[in-house]
Amino acid sequence: MSAAAHFAEELRADGFTVDERSAATLAAGVEAHRDEHRPAEVLATEANSPSGRRLQARLGVSVRRSTQFLCHPDEFAEWAAGRPGRLRMEDFYRHQRLRFDVLIDAGEPTGGTWNLDAENREPPPRDGRSWPEVPPIELDDIDRRIVASLPDTCVGAPPDGRWPVTRAQALERLDSFVTDGLPVFGPHEDAMLAAEWKLAHSALSSSLNLGLLRPLEVVRAAEEAYRSGRVPLASAEGFIRQVLGWREYIWGLSWLWADGPDGGWWSWNALDAERELPPAFRTGSTHMACVASALDHVEQHAYAHHIERLMVLGTLCLLAGVRPEALVRWMWERFVDGAEWVMLPNVVGMSQYADGGRTATKPYASGGAYIHRMSDSCRGCVYDPKQRTGGRACPFTTLYWDFLARNEEHLRGNHRISTQLGGMRRLADLDQTRERAREVLGLLDAGDL
Numbered sequence: 001m002s003a004a005a006h007f008a009e010e011l012r013a014d015g016f017t018v019d020e021r022s023a024a025t026l027a028a029g030v031e032a033h034r035d036e037h038r039p040a041e042v043l044a045t046e047a048n049s050p051s052g053r054r055l056q057a058r059l060g061v062s063v064r065r066s067t068q069f070l071c072h073p074d075e076f077a078e079w080a081a082g083r084p085g086r087l088r089m090e091d092f093y094r095h096q097r098l099r100f101d102v103l104i105d106a107g108e109p110t111g112g113t114w115n116l117d118a119e120n121r122e123p124p125p126r127d128g129r130s131w132p133e134v135p136p137i138e139l140d141d142i143d144r145r146i147v148a149s150l151p152d153t154c155v156g157a158p159p160d161g162r163w164p165v166t167r168a169q170a171l172e173r174l175d176s177f178v179t180d181g182l183p184v185f186g187p188h189e190d191a192m193l194a195a196e197w198k199l200a201h202s203a204l205s206s207s208l209n210l211g212l213l214r215p216l217e218v219v220r221a222a223e224e225a226y227r228s229g230r231v232p233l234a235s236a237e238g239f240i241r242q243v244l245g246w247r248e249y250i251w252g253l254s255w256l257w258a259d260g261p262d263g264g265w266w267s268w269n270a271l272d273a274e275r276e277l278p279p280a281f282r283t284g285s286t287h288m289a290c291v292a293s294a295l296d297h298v299e300q301h302a303y304a305h306h307i308e309r310l311m312v313l314g315t316l317c318l319l320a321g322v323r324p325e326a327l328v329r330w331m332w333e334r335f336v337d338g339a340e341w342v343m344l345p346n347v348v349g350m351s352q353y354a355d356g357g358r359t360a361t362k363p364y365a366s367g368g369a370y371i372h373r374m375s376d377s378c379r380g381c382v383y384d385p386k387q388r389t390g391g392r393a394c395p396f397t398t399l400y401w402d403f404l405a406r407n408e409e410h411l412r413g414n415h416r417i418s419t420q421l422g423g424m425r426r427l428a429d430l431d432q433t434r435e436r437a438r439e440v441l442g443l444l445d446a447g448d449l
């Protein structure tokens with residue numbers, strides 16, 4: 001809301017006449033604008049959702065291609081049509097690198113390798129180092145007016161100038177990220193620390209999703225930092241893969257499978273997950289230290305970094321069998337970068353495996369061992385990541401085995417998870433583990449886990 005209001009102000013300053021209005025519905029707003037101003041044409045950027053585009057068509061609004069993305073849904077569909085079988089992000093990413101000539105030298109990937117991800121999986125360093133903070137932006141009158149207009153039902157801490165709302169602010173953030181964050185982006189990308197809400201992540205997603213930054217300028221800034229010797233190749237490549245690869249791939253998938261004969265993102269629920277969202281997601285109160293920490297980051301900053309979204313909040317819901325749509329709506333309401341196009345493939349596909357494996361080759365299910373390795377949460381937790389039965393058993397560890405047992409039929413044909421299924425079948429205490437899982441789920445539903 002603040003970005004929109006600032007944009008209107010900037011247009012006025014540039015000499016445009018701005019009809020800034022709020023209405024009960026978008027259709028009512030467009031109609032009122034037409035009645036009052038009788039424009040020859042109403043022209044808009046193509047909406048980012050199928051329902052938005054249908055509305056634009058119904059209202060007779062002319063559209064132009066969005067500058068928020070580099071690969072138009074039609075181009076993505078063309079790319080996908082040429083590849084029977086699984087669509088791999090890595091193939092799409094290489095296609096994008098060549099198409100936009102990014103980190104390419106004489107037709108080959110710079111440094112001889114397309115993907116340096118193997119260098120980017122390190123646990124958190126134990127040296128107590130600090131990570132680049134984002135310089136706060138002072139709230140102005142427009143921000144204060146918007147904040148004052150918000151209803152009491154809004155969740156989360158009040159805005160504190162963490163998120164850019166103008167292009168100038170976003171460009172400044174990009175610059176400070178490239179200088180301070182990008183050199184250390186990469187190695188600890190998957191690490192989680194309770195006292196660090198973002199580590200070396202860029203925190204640029206809201207600026208990209210609001211259209212304050214364009215993806216190619218962000219990518220070029222990272223490439224230029226590498227070419228001028230300011231950042232290592234692994235950091236530049238790792239970051240460019242996120243923006244040029246993942247972000248565009250998710251955007252393309254959101255359209256490719258928006259709806260169709262076999263349903264679409266909103267309707268998929270391959271694992272028949274029907275549990276309601278745990279109360280902790282609303283109260284923030286839980287004994288699970290890793291979940292409490294991720295929820296606190298969301299509460300304080302309207303943000304959690306990728307691994308907290310995927311491997312803590314997402315994995316807990318996957319293991320517990322939470323309705324995918326409930327998680328989509330919760331994340332969409334709470335994240336500063338939330339939008340339908342990005343939530344659906346990331347939550348329904350990547351995180352909850354509710355698309356039956358279209359996006360991810362196997363469910364992102366894991367026990368407490370992964371979180372123990374990648375975070376500092378387990379040290380201060382009442383639960384023990386190594387235990388799967390008993391009162392101190394880590395809920396992730398217990399639920400992980402229960403998840404495999406519960407979904408054995410469904411996952412049987414997936415060779416990528418056969419080792420885990422074999423491990424589950426060999427557990428001598430599987431019955432006790434599943435008994436504990438029933439207790440854990442009861443406590444989760446009661447908000448007492």
Ligand SMILES: Cc1cc2nc3c(=O)[nH]c(=O)nc-3n(C[C@H](O)[C@H](O)[C@H](O)COP(=O)(O)OP(=O)(O)OC[C@H]3O[C@@H](n4cnc5c(N)ncnc54)[C@H](O)[C@@H]3O)c2cc1C
Pocket residue numbers: 198200201202203204205206208209239242243246247248250304305306307309310314331332335337338339342343346347350351
């Ligand atoms: C369950 C779940 C929910 C998510 N919800 C959102 C969301 O609502 N909005 C959103 O923008 N991203 C979402 N993501 C993707 C990713 O987690 C965020 O883009 C990222 O954490 C934003 O932080 P950052 O800007 O510091 O990212 P960085 O780690 O610095 O990455 C750089 C940029 O790459 C892009 N990017 C990286 N991965 C993805 C991805 N999987 N999908 C789309 N863009 C990606 C983002 O634009 C991001 O700003 C979600 C991922 C998961 C697993």
Ligand code: SF4
Pocket residue numbers: 287288289290291367368369371372377378379381382383384385394395396397
């Ligand atoms: S023990 Fe389990 S619940 Fe506690 S922090 Fe570790 S992974 Fe999370």
